[in-house]
Amino acid sequence: MGAAVxxxxxxxxxxxxxxxxxHLVLGHRLSEWCGHAPMLEEDLAMPNxxxxxxxxARALYAYAAEIEGRxxxxxxxxxxxxxxxxxxxxxxERPNGDFAQTxxxxxxxxxxxxxxxxxxxxxxxxxxxxxxxxxxxxxxxHIRHAGEWVVRLGDGTEESRRRMEAAIEELAPYIDELFxxxxxxxxxxxxxxxxxxxxxxxxxxxIVGPIFAEAGLTFVTPPYSQRGGRKGMHGEAMxxxxxxxxxxxxxxxxxxx
Amino acid sequence: MVSERTLPSFSPLAGRRWPEGSDExxxxxxxxxxxxxxxxxxxxxxxxxxxxxxxxxxxxxxAVPDPEVPxxxxxxxxxxxxxxxxxxxxxxxxxxxxSGCPAVLAIELAVEAALRDAGFEARVERVISPxxxxxxxxxxxxxxxxxxxxxxxxxTSSSIRSLFGEIEVACPRCGxxxxxxxxxxxxxxxxxxxxxxxxxEPFDYFKCI
Numbered sequence: 460m461g462a463a464v465x466x467x468x469x470x471x472x473x474x475x476x477x478x479x480x481x482h483l484v485l486g487h488r489l490s491e492w493c494g495h496a497p498m499l500e501e502d503l504a505m506p507n508x509x510x511x512x513x514x515x516a517r518a519l520y521a522y523a524a525e526i527e528g529r530x531x532x533x534x535x536x537x538x539x540x541x542x543x544x545x546x547x548x549x550x551x552e553r554p555n556g557d558f559a560q561t562x563x564x565x566x567x568x569x570x571x572x573x574x575x576x577x578x579x580x581x582x583x584x585x586x587x588x589x590x591x592x593x594x595x596x597x598x599x600x601h602i603r604h605a606g607e608w609v610v611r612l613g614d615g616t617e618e619s620r621r622r623m624e625a626a627i628e629e630l631a632p633y634i635d636e637l638f639x640x641x642x643x644x645x646x647x648x649x650x651x652x653x654x655x656x657x658x659x660x661x662x663x664x665x666i667v668g669p670i671f672a673e674a675g676l677t678f679v680t681p682p683y684s685q686r687g688g689r690k691g692m693h694g695e696a697m698x699x700x701x702x703x704x705x706x707x708x709x710x711x712x713x714x715x716x
Numbered sequence: 717m718v719s720e721r722t723l724p725s726f727s728p729l730a731g732r733r734w735p736e737g738s739d740e741x742x743x744x745x746x747x748x749x750x751x752x753x754x755x756x757x758x759x760x761x762x763x764x765x766x767x768x769x770x771x772x773x774x775x776x777x778x779a780v781p782d783p784e785v786p787x788x789x790x791x792x793x794x795x796x797x798x799x800x801x802x803x804x805x806x807x808x809x810x811x812x813x814x815s816g817c818p819a820v821l822a823i824e825l826a827v828e829a830a831l832r833d834a835g836f837e838a839r840v841e842r843v844i845s846p847x848x849x850x851x852x853x854x855x856x857x858x859x860x861x862x863x864x865x866x867x868x869x870x871x872t873s874s875s876i877r878s879l880f881g882e883i884e885v886a887c888p889r890c891g892x893x894x895x896x897x898x899x900x901x902x903x904x905x906x907x908x909x910x911x912x913x914x915x916x917e918p919f920d921y922f923k924c925i
Contacts, residue, residue, distance in 0.1 A: 500899035503901050503902065503903075503909075507902075510814070510818070511815055514814065515816070517815075518815060589844035590845075592847035593844075593847035593848070594815060597814065597925065600900055600901075
């Protein structure tokens with residue numbers, strides 16, 4: 460099916476890079492748990508999910524590079540941009556905190572991405588549709604995995620509950636940004652390429668709501684919302700993350716193995 | 717030469733599992749290797765010969781085992797989509813399983829090497845759309861997985877809201893359905909870790925996606 464309304468190349472690249480950055484950064488955060496998880500199964504689970512996310516990011520970067528047509532590769536996007544050029548949402552760059560905070564962040568992102576990928580699976584853009592059709596099934600596992608932990612910890616011991624409640628409070632300011640529309644998302648929605656973020660909120664609530672109910676947790680409304688990631692304005696944590704992610708390429712430019 | 721491109725590609729799976737016209741999906745050309753002089757180039761087509769060559773190319777590529785689950789071939793898994801002779805070059809289309817499957821590149825290189833070993837000039841293209849699903853694993857592939865000790869994927873509603881919802885997975889060793897999931901994420905991206913409560917053996921379960 461052809462796009463009803465054309466989208467200009469730069470806008471599409473921006474859309475893809477935002478998506479890819481969300482996945483790369485969250486994948487990197489999850490991979491930080493490798494070797495440090497509270498139990499062996501989780502030490503496998505988190506890098507496994509990180510692989511899914513980084514795999515999705517690679518496909519998106521490669522496609523963005525192809526559309527952009529300036530000869531950049533997926534690695535150039537991942538390793539050679541500056542902080543202000545990253546367009547990920549702030550939620551994914553938040554430090555891992557404890558296991559409760561990591562699982563809650565995972566649930567939030569997965570509950571946001573599930574309806575996104577579902578809609579994008581019928582995108583007018585065939586490549587994005589292909590990436591989405593696979594990702595929507597992978598993200599279903601992430602929701603179940605994170606959701607089960609949110610229930611176990613929220614409905615667990617006094618200590619685990621205290622930690623989950625602290626995580627809810629800690630991450631609350633970063634949720635609204637996920638659902639922010641702007642000119643880029645509007646153009647993509649009009650061209651039938653990707654849904655408007657704001658349209659995903661009801662589905663997000665339908666996923667997270669019952670999990671919180673089962674865990675006996677309540678959502679807190681934050682006193683303020685943090686925004687800016689989509690424009691390249693990041694928190695302090697992002698610089699440290701990129702230093703870790705990019706230091707090989709920055710120290711030995713062009714290094715391959 | 718004109719008929720060269722219009723000849724149908726040979727794939728035993730063609731038209732069976734993915735939507736019509738789907739081959740028009742975007743492809744990523746993975747790599748085009750150095751090109752040894754090809755025996756095929758000189759043999760161009762009396763169409764019977766061409767078909768014979770395509771069959772031979774398919775057979776060579778189809779026999780490549782999966783690097784992580786070597787009991788099954790790329791054809792058993794349904795990730796080898798087609799092999800087509802284009803201007804004397806055997807072009808294999810391969811689709812990734814999981815987005816982050818680290819074996820993708822190894823598989824593509826192995827398919828290319830197998831085609832070259834069979835005397836073809838070869839190229840592998842990565843096809844993303846439509847997305848591979850575990851439904852593409854052939855019945856023989858499922859049997860081979862089970863014989864190897866890996867429970868093949870079960871059809872599920874895969875509802876994201878059925879937390880703690882267990883599917884019924886039969887132990888690949890003793891056949892008992894009295895099994896439990898140890899971890900949703902196992903030794904590779906495509907497998908979960910289970911154990912049988914009847915024979916007490918742990919086993920891998922090939923996840924349904």
